[in-house]
Amino acid sequence: MMGYAGDVAFDYVYDNQLTADGTYANEGVRTETDSDFLLYGFTANSYTSILILLQFRDSGGNFFSSNPLMLSNYAGQGSAPYLFPGKPRIFPPGSQIGIFIQELSGAPNTVEFTFRGEKRFVKPQPICGPDALTNRLLATGAR
Numbered sequence: 001m002m003g004y005a006g007d008v009a010f011d012y013v014y015d016n017q018l019t020a021d022g023t024y025a026n027e028g029v030r031t032e033t034d035s036d037f038l039l040y041g042f043t044a045n046s047y048t049s050i051l052i053l054l055q056f057r058d059s060g061g062n063f064f065s066s067n068p069l070m071l072s073n074y075a076g077q078g079s080a081p082y083l084f085p086g087k088p089r090i091f092p093p094g095s096q097i098g099i100f101i102q103e104l105s106g107a108p109n110t111v112e113f114t115f116r117g118e119k120r121f122v123k124p125q126p127i128c129g130p131d132a133l134t135n136r137l138l139a140t141g142a143r
Contacts, residue, residue: 007119009116013045013113014028020106024099029099037117037118039091040118042082048110049103052105054099055068058089058098
């Protein structure tokens with residue numbers, strides 16, 4: 001992980017019971033509203049069958065790939081997640097990690113996926129310097 005001050009490792013989990021041959025075009029995981037989320041990797045924790053197509057979207061609706069990929073192409077498991085290529089995907093507070101899922105096994109499929117990354121918290125207001133003085137004067141004048 002990047003290791004910037006104020007970043008905290010965090011995982012978002014997606015659980016679902018997929019129907020046989022079901023297509024789920026608008027699934028997703030909503031991020032919390034307290035921070036940005038930097039998405040680094042993906043882990044398939046459990047599944048009944050690996051015969052699943054996946055395609056991920058960022059908060060702007062942009063797909064991570066040109067077409068859905070088989071779950072087996074996301075080789076990460078456990079403490080060694082699949083790492084998305086390039087820079088981390090940044091999700092603003094309260095946005096959604098979009099997921100397209102198509103179940104191909106012909107049987108119900110219970111899945112659990114983890115999106116691994118970091119929460120990046122907003123830096124606090126300065127306690128000294130010109131900005132801090134302005135903030136204190138505005139707070140004093142508002143009484």
